[in-house]
Amino acid sequence: MEPTQSINEQVQTANDAENNSSATAPENNQTVNISESERHDQSATAPENEREHLVRITDISKIYNPGENEVRALDHVSLTIDEGEFVAIIGQSGSGKSTLMNMLGCLDTPTEGTYYLHGTDVSHMTDDEQSDIRNREIGFIFQGFNLIQSLTALENVELPLIYRKVPRRQRGELARAALERVGLGKRMDHKPGELSGGQQQRVAIARAIAQAPPILLADEPTGNLDSASSRDIMNVIHSLYEDGRTVIIITHDPGIAQQAKRIITISDGHVISDSINPNV
């Protein structure tokens, strides 16, 4: 537990530094106010105490090829996720779960509807504002690891911290602590090509947690791994959840989904079930 504590402390200082230099907060509040008044007109599904939700998406649609051959990847989806939840979003390929994950990760903007993160509308932001949101709020774990091949494990983990303008020394400390947290303390100077799939995914997890985001967004995190590595990775994700992080896993694998506390099933762009997992 000791390394975890030290991460959290350092993360706290990093966040403080960020808050001091951040000028976006007041603007965001304004955006919320406008969006709230809009919401009263159109949405009846949202609960009254929306500020308590970490994630709230209301009536989101994503339409590709607008016109005759339009594809509704998401069709009027609404859902909320609270802090500290462990959610699996499950669906077949083509169900719209990847599109949903892009929405939740602020990688894409919805055609219709609004996404509130911490009560702030993040679906109508500029590219750079969304970049900042991703940097601060979301840690991605991808199926294909998405490490930069030319950089060492440590440099990969440092990347989000560079974009957050964390000073060099603190950055190194945070990245090292994160790599130790996922058990890769001895392989920091290896490049991704020199690591196994499971190790690469752990580097990716270290990268996701080094910046201490409130949300961990994992897209088929075990999709490219053998069963032993998969167990390994899921154990790491579990322990991060137990440390109090919000974990969202997108998967088509029911075995993975069964490990979550809450399972959201998506099909043809619709949420068809959303239930607490009785087995956990």
Next chain:
Amino acid sequence: MEYIKGAWKNITMNKGRTVLTMLGIIIGISSVIAILSVGNGLKSDLTSSLDDMVSGAVTINLDPKKTDKYLTAADLKVIEDAIPIARGVSPSFSAFGESKYRRTMNTRVLGGTPGCVYEFDKGFYSGRFFTEDDVEYANDVCVLNQMSALFIFGTTDAQGLTFDLTIGDKTRTITVVGVVRSEEKQLEAAKEIIIGGSLEYYYADIYVPYSLLTTKYNLGKEQFTSFLLYPAPGMADEAAAKAKTLAENILDLRGEGAVVIQSYASLMDMYVNVLDSVTLVIALVAAISLLVGGIGVMNIMTVTVTERTREIGIRKSLGARTSSILLQFLVESSLITLLAGFIGMILGFGLSFIVGNLVNIKAAIHTTDVALVVAISVGVGIFFGIYPARRAAKLNPVDALRTE
């Protein structure tokens, strides 16, 4: 700093391609540098040789199209005495002939007054200049520099020696009364010429009293339409203007523009201007090769961006702003061109020394040239990097992450 480190990594990862990309810039920069430094060398060479030739004399001419009047020796004396800042005034009088000592040497004979001593700023090696008396009696005397002494006598210890000077059909025996110092490098050059046996292509310069030419060699009368004025240091323009006014007064030619000042300083300016524009034209050609090189950089950066689309997607998903991606690729392209600039600079200096040695010019390197190269190469990198870098920065993260 992070950006430079990352860019360096990417550049060195693909060395062959980087070198090929840099080639155009290297060629462009090295030719710019070679041209500039050879040009500078040529300029300072020309300047110093012109300095040797004229040492600041001002020539004042009567325009033959506007007047047929002339100045006499007495007029020149009046001008010299009336203008204290004119240290010497002499008719501008020259003729070609042959000197015979042990061998025959082509000779340019310059007729002047004792004022011509100011032609020589390096002092006497031996003897003296000719005097007012020598002029008055048209004595058979001459003064020459060490180089011309070498040409005619084969030695610089020529004071007191006599030789036969033939101009036209007249031959007289002339005594050397003084030898003026030449520059060391001129003496070296003269020795090489003598050893090389190419003496017939050169001529010696000797100074004699002008009266010797006019009376004893029967070369015209004492009717001068051109004279030289040796000003006190820094007073050339003022002295020339005064001499011009005075000459106009003497000849009653005020306001007709018939008296023309031709200063060697302005002549030199003209040479330098011509040289500058030649340099400019060649530099322009070099700039075209820089342009081509820059397009090569743009090309390769576009390829790089396409190859690294996924990396760009990853970076964006981790929170890289548009400007961070833009900067990343601009730093990379600038680093390529800067590196190429340095290599080109070294090659260019090498090249300019080789060329300089071949044509006997000392190539000069100016720090401003170095600064120029750095500025140009970074500028080319940024200018031609902008398009690919913008393409990279504008990529949509979802699409970028989807590419393999």
